Amino acid sequence: MLMQNILVYIIIALGLSIVINIFLKKIGISQIIGYILTGTIIAYGFDLHEASHSHELEMAGEFGIVFLMFTIGLEISLAKMGSMKKEIFANGFLQVGITTIVTYLLTHYIFALEAKSSIIIALAFSLSSTAIVLTYLKSSKEIYTPYGQNATGILIFQDIAVIPILILISFLTNEGDQDIMVILWHTLFSVVIVIGVLFTVGKKVVAWLLHFSASSEVDELFMGSVLFIVMASSLFAYYMGFTYSLGAFVAGMIIAETKYHHKVESDIAPFKDILLGTFFVVVGMKIDVSLFIHNIGLIISLFLLIFMIKSLIMFALLRLTATSATSLKTALFLSQVGEFSFVIFALAASGHIIDDKLASLLVLIVIFSMVVTPFFVPYINAITAKLIKEKDIVTDMSALKGRENHVVVCGYSVVGKFVTQYLEELDVPYVVIDNSNKHVKEALNEGKEAYLGDVSKTSILEALNIDKAAAVIVTLDNLAKKRLICEAVLNHAKNVNVIVKVVSLEEKEKLADLDITTIVDGKVEVARVLVERMLTCQLKYS
Incomplete structure (x- = not known):
């Protein structure tokens, strides 16, 4: 009982x-x-x-x-x-x-x-x-x-x-x-x-x-x-x-x-x-x-x-x-x-x-x-x-010490935001790094782990534990800045996966000499998705 x-x-x-x-x-x-x-x-x-x-x-x-x-x-x-x-x-x-x-x-x-x-x-x-x-x-x-x-x-x-x-x-x-x-x-x-x-x-x-x-x-x-x-x-x-x-x-x-x-x-x-x-x-x-x-x-x-x-x-x-x-x-x-x-x-x-x-x-x-x-x-x-009204955005990267298998998202503009959304859906650990106070503040307000820094600098790469990262995703628009970041990352860690967004064939050619893992052409990807969506549509009969 x-x-x-x-x-x-x-x-x-x-x-x-x-x-x-x-x-x-x-x-x-x-x-x-x-x-x-x-x-x-x-x-x-x-x-x-x-x-x-x-x-x-x-x-x-x-x-x-x-x-x-x-x-x-x-x-x-x-x-x-x-x-x-x-x-x-x-x-x-x-x-x-x-x-x-x-x-x-x-x-x-x-x-x-x-x-x-x-x-x-x-x-x-x-x-x-x-x-x-x-x-x-x-x-x-x-x-x-x-x-x-x-x-x-x-x-x-x-x-x-x-x-x-x-x-x-x-x-x-x-x-x-x-x-x-x-x-x-x-x-x-x-x-x-x-x-x-x-x-x-x-x-x-x-x-x-x-x-x-x-x-x-x-x-x-x-x-x-x-x-x-x-x-x-x-x-x-x-x-x-x-x-x-x-x-x-x-x-x-x-x-x-x-x-x-x-x-x-x-x-x-x-x-x-x-x-x-x-x-x-x-x-x-x-x-x-x-x-x-x-x-x-x-x-x-x-x-x-x-x-x-x-x-x-x-x-x-x-x-x-x-x-x-x-x-x-x-x-x-x-x-x-x-x-x-x-x-x-x-x-x-x-x-x-x-x-x-x-x-x-x-x-x-x-x-x-x-x-x-x-x-x-x-x-x-x-x-x-x-x-507390602090002028400085987060620059203390001591929390990243010992971090492994994380994804580093470079840039938090429109594409960077979508990247973090998809990473969260997949439950993939990531950090955001941007050289813009405005973007970092925006990421922090949205609950992201974000830091202010220039990824082309060796000290920032070391703080981010780039050599132990699963991948580095570069979402910036500026070609010169993209190239500097890719060169710095690849020189610092030869085996890291680098994924870069480009917006034109000209940009792709200017990055071709670098050992980048994947270059994603925005226009090509849009065209591919358009065709895929078309194939899933039902035929309309008059």
Whole structure:
């Protein structure tokens, strides 16, 4: 009977979430809100508030974060992590450290909370939402922009920082019965074992298993192998005293070094999205509407305080090395409180470090933060444009460091716009480069990853990673400029595919001496399309 009830709840939740998200999609609201609303409706409709705190349900929700961390790992290979060391280890460490110190001082000395409670709250509030921010950055393709890379690096450090935070909670729960040096030594030893095993034995096993399952040409076997790798790595990390997410993240990094990472990422996406939805349904089930209503003023006030503190700290920190616009965008993207705070507050409450009522209030602040964020993030670019009037267009190409298999679109006039549209339809990663402030600004306003620069310059070619690009598409009209760009690209990278648009036979002849992969004559292509369209027409009879 119990099993039947569980199945009924799952079916209702699934159907309700679909209906709500279809409606929200039409009005441009994130599906995360739909999942949270589903959880709240289910909890109150069937009186499942106690069930929302069950270990089994929380575990199911947590695996949404596990698969999210796995997909992040797929995009952060060891080489890329090395190239992002400033974003991850410098910006990330300073952001978490300074935010924790400032929040601790406020909670302990202004709000008069105990030192233990203050340090846990400060650490939890220093974290941002990986699930919301990275999901948005990936879907909007802003993850490759300078602020997208800064946000990604800081989020990665925050996720790594969860591990010592959980260890600290364990130490505080034990009231210091165990020597802290013993705990730290055990933790260090465990880290060495986890990383060592996963990157030595695990790497060989993963490579063999993926090759073996891919050679079978049976999709379900390949998918099964990927799921096994994720689950096994997660469980191994958990049994060594860490979070499931750490194992999944490392597994993703290992697969990122193989030739199967693109296939794995596309195959795993539906599982990640469904499980991530489960996580937010569980979050919605934890909402205590009556407690929220009675404390709505306090919750909103504390949220705004946290929002301002995190934004100001991050802006000041990033402004040392980035432009005002990039710093503000990154700060606003990471101004909310993250999903790992739920885990931290739950463990702290169960260990009697934080009072249960205080923990419930803190959870509502986190939920309010996560509900508001999806409404807010789509307007960050517009807000930044109004607050900061920068004369310079994007020239910082540091986000392109380590980029591979991308298409470089030279020029963003009429043809360039159509090229980017077709590339988006094919889901091909690309960047736009133009020497016109007007065109670059136009591309940025349309949500494209665009940079200002002269592609005929060696420094720009190196910044664009032309030697690792899949192709360079030249859409400019000026013949002299086209030739300079083609010569520079071919001299810099002999094997790159260069596709050039010409408008006359004369232009084609003037470029004939260059080793251009494909020259597209606009007039010839129009004539070909006209004939093709004619052949598809039905004959008309009088």
